[in-house]
Amino acid sequence: MNDTPPVGAEGPLKVDIAEKAFRSVEGVPLVAIRDLSFEVPEGEFACLLGPSGCGKTTTLRVLLGLDKEFSGTFQLPEGSNGRVAAVFQEPTLLPWRTVEQNVRLVLPAKERDKDLDSLFRSLGLTAVRALYPAELSLGLARRAALARAFATEPAVLFLDEPFVSLDERTAERLRHLLLSVWSARRTTALMVTHNLREALMLSDRIIVLSPGPARVLGTFLVRLPREYRKPQTMEDLLRSFRERFPEHR
Template sequence: MPPAGGQNALEVEIRDKVFRGADGVDVRAIADIAFAVEPASFATLIGPSGCGKTTTLRIILGLDSEFSGQLRLPENEPRRIAAVFQEPRLLPWRTVEDNVRLALADDATDRDLSDLFAALGLSEMRGRFPGELSLGLARRAALARAFAIRPSLLVLDEPFVSLDEQTAGRLRNLLTEVWSARPTTALMVTHNLREAVQLSDKIIFLTERPARIRGIHEISTPRAERDTRWRETTLSTVAKRYSGVL
């Protein structure tokens, strides 16, 4: 399968984002952030709680247009953007396979998804309903739905949060395998530096609200060479450079 990512980078420039708080007071969520994610590469946003990470994703997804700045999304025809959220958001009255196929365009409803289900360990779960799945399996189904449309941009908002480390680790490995076989431009929000080090080509660190770029850490080591020793060494190096992120 050819890479699904567009021909250009994802380019994000948000100079200002203000929203009205529940108390009626304006809150400046983002002061000035600008970064790019190269085609078919994986970047991660990491920063303190409430610093504007999810707000940035909402702007990229077109769910919030009230900001000062500009975006350039990966270009592909047709342009397809897939999102994976903290909650799997599966329709409980449809099977796993039906939930995944709901995302497909009309001309792709008969697409063979056997390889994708197999890669995510869902071959035996295609006919099950969401209520029969563990949270880990439900999140695999959400990943399958995202990859099924062959997106030009994949956005993930803490897709492994609230899972135990063993389950989260298995899902990170599965995400790496599936994304490597179907590379597309990807941007993920996480609080987990270990997760970011394992998955990313680029880690973008944000400050506390209002968000600014604290620094950007590039990772050139191929994923196949990121063994336990490398990950621990890199984790220590990055944590020292950006104190307080662990």
């Protein structure tokens, strides 16, 4: 069990989106989300799991305030700083700034000189702090994006398939790094993925979504401590999940 107190987070993440719709080029309404309701307790790591195109990323955009055209409500965790951090599919680093400058840029002016040595060290970025994004591999750029998110000690962290397009070996290494950093700086986290094994490895709970329009089919609680999620026990978790959600493979 992880007894590290949550960083800056107070209260759960609550989501109750009645409907989110778009209009096609022809003006036809396309419903992306309908009756989507779930809750993530304070300090938990949750995954939104569902097929491609089911509305997972749209849900994150609503929660990040990037899309305000929807009906319903949501409540973000409160905290001492009220900060929200996000890690997207692309690192979105500013190419004219170094890794360290990219990370420090998100900090309030009074915190720009904050000691980040431990964070850089934990993500294996110490040796590349002075490099520019063009000099980084995609894996290192993804690490820099994680560092930028955790540097603010957010009340809630959103992740939109941050390891997509990486080879499996690199992705697995970054999943372990993410868990290591999150465990030391535990905050409420919600990650979008369509990778079941990834969700089982990372999360405390998996919120299973239907094909679009997105709604919750159910929640799978991963009660096994992360240090015991070895290959054999992962197979047991996979079987348990598929027995409950046979449509998700």
